[in-house]
Amino acid sequence: MDRKREKVAVLGAGSWGTALAMVLADNGHEVRLWGHNSAQIEEINQNHTNKKYLPGITLPSSVMGYSSLHAALDGMKMVIMAVPTKAIREVIRKMMESTSESVIIVHVSKGIEPDSLLRISEMIEEEMPEKLLESVVVLSGPSHAEEVSLRHPTTVTVSSKKMDEAEKVQDLFINNHFRVYTNPDLIGVEIGGALKNIIALAAGISDGLGYGDNAKAALITRGLAEIARLGVKMGASPLTFSGLTGIGDLIVTCTSIHSRNWRAGNMLGKGQNLDEVLENMGMVVEGVRTTKAAYQLAQKFEVKMPITNALYHVLFNNVNPKDAVDGLMSREKTHEMEDLTDILGGRK
Numbered sequence: 001m002d003r004k005r006e007k008v009a010v011l012g013a014g015s016w017g018t019a020l021a022m023v024l025a026d027n028g029h030e031v032r033l034w035g036h037n038s039a040q041i042e043e044i045n046q047n048h049t050n051k052k053y054l055p056g057i058t059l060p061s062s063v064m065g066y067s068s069l070h071a072a073l074d075g076m077k078m079v080i081m082a083v084p085t086k087a088i089r090e091v092i093r094k095m096m097e098s099t100s101e102s103v104i105i106v107h108v109s110k111g112i113e114p115d116s117l118l119r120i121s122e123m124i125e126e127e128m129p130e131k132l133l134e135s136v137v138v139l140s141g142p143s144h145a146e147e148v149s150l151r152h153p154t155t156v157t158v159s160s161k162k163m164d165e166a167e168k169v170q171d172l173f174i175n176n177h178f179r180v181y182t183n184p185d186l187i188g189v190e191i192g193g194a195l196k197n198i199i200a201l202a203a204g205i206s207d208g209l210g211y212g213d214n215a216k217a218a219l220i221t222r223g224l225a226e227i228a229r230l231g232v233k234m235g236a237s238p239l240t241f242s243g244l245t246g247i248g249d250l251i252v253t254c255t256s257i258h259s260r261n262w263r264a265g266n267m268l269g270k271g272q273n274l275d276e277v278l279e280n281m282g283m284v285v286e287g288v289r290t291t292k293a294a295y296q297l298a299q300k301f302e303v304k305m306p307i308t309n310a311l312y313h314v315l316f317n318n319v320n321p322k323d324a325v326d327g328l329m330s331r332e333k334t335h336e337m338e339d340l341t342d343i344l345g346g347r348k
C-alpha cells in the first residue's frame, strides 16, 4: 500500500511501546521512542536492543531512542501513549510542559483508574485542554509484545469518538503482519481491554492451584459475561465483547505464558503473596489496579461481577485463593443467560 511517511513519537519504552515502535518503523515512519531511563535509551540507540523488555530482539536501526521528552515531541502531531495506566496523567502533564502543538493521542494501555473510575481516553481528555488535543484514539486487542516483535500475525482494533482519526491510525499501523480493524464502540473497546486482565489474573490463579482446562474455560466464558454485563450498563455495544478486544484479548491473556497478568495470578495460586509477586515481575501487572476499579464500578452500576468480586478479596483482603474458588462454585444456582432472562421477563 502507498503510505505517507509520518512522524510519530512513542512515549514509554517498555515492551509494548518498543514493539509498536518496531511496527511503525517497518511501515517507514520516522519513529522517536521516548523513555525516562537514559541508560536504556542509550542501549536502544547504540545496540538496537531493549533487553529488559524484549530480550533477543534486534530493533530496526530507524527506531531512535530519546530521553528528552521535549526533543522527542518536537514537530510531532501523532503521539502513541504506551505507559502503564497509573503513569498516564504524569506523562501527559510532562508532555504539556514540552509542547504547544495540538496532537492526536493514540493510547495503547489497558486499565481503568480506581476511584475516579475513568477510562483512559477520559483521563487524557480531563488532563489536556481541547486546543492541544485533536483527538484520542485507542488501539487494543490480542497482542503480546513478544509476538509482535517477532512479526507474528497479530490483529488489533482502533476506536475513537472521531472515526476519521481512528482510520488514520489504522493506516499508520496496518501491514501484512499487524492487521488493524476499526470499531466505533470506544467504551466497549476500552472496557474489554482493561477488564480482561482481571480474568487473566484469575485464570493464572486457577492454573497455579492445579485446576485444569474446564476451570479455565469457565473463567473465560463467565468472565466475558460479567465484563459484558458491566460494559453494556456503561454504554458499550454487547457485540464488541465477541470481537478482538473482548473474547479475543481474553483468550490470548488467559492462555499465554507471555501474559504478566496470567503469570502474576499463577504465582498467587502457588502461594506467593501479592507484594512478592509484583516485586518478581518487574513489569506492569495492570489487572491489580483494574480489579479495584472494576469492583468499584460493579457497585456503582449495580452489576453482578462474582469473579471480579472474588479476586478483589484475594488481592486486597487476604482471602485464600482456593477458598475464593470454592465460594464461586457454591454460589446460588442461576440461569446461564441471566441478563437475557431479565430481558425476556424473567423466564427461567
Ligand SMILES: NC(=O)C1=CN([C@@H]2O[C@H](COP(=O)(O)OP(=O)(O)OC[C@H]3O[C@@H](n4cnc5c(N)ncnc54)[C@H](OP(=O)(O)O)[C@@H]3O)[C@@H](O)[C@H]2O)C=CC1
Pocket: 012, 013, 014, 015, 016, 017, 035, 036, 037, 053, 082, 083, 084, 085, 087, 090, 091, 108, 109, 110, 111, 143, 144, 145, 146, 282, 283, 284, 286
Ligand atoms: N506488553 C504487551 O504485550 C502489551 C501491553 N499493553 C498495555 O500497554 C501498557 C504498557 O505496558 P507495557 O509496555 O507492557 O509495560 P512494561 O512494564 O513492559 O513497560 C512499562 C514502561 O513504562 C515506563 N514507565 C513506567 N512509569 C513511567 C513514568 N511515570 N514515566 C515514564 N515512563 C514510565 C517503564 O519504565 P521503567 O523501565 O523505568 O519501569 C517501562 O519502560 C499497559 O497498559 C499494558 O496493559 C497492551 C497490549 C500489549
Ligand SMILES: O=C(CO)COP(=O)(O)O
Pocket: 110, 141, 142, 143, 144, 145, 197, 200, 249, 252, 253, 258, 259, 260, 261, 262, 284, 285, 286
Ligand atoms: O494485553 C496484553 C495482550 O493483549 C498483554 O497482557 P499482559 O499485560 O497480561 O502481559
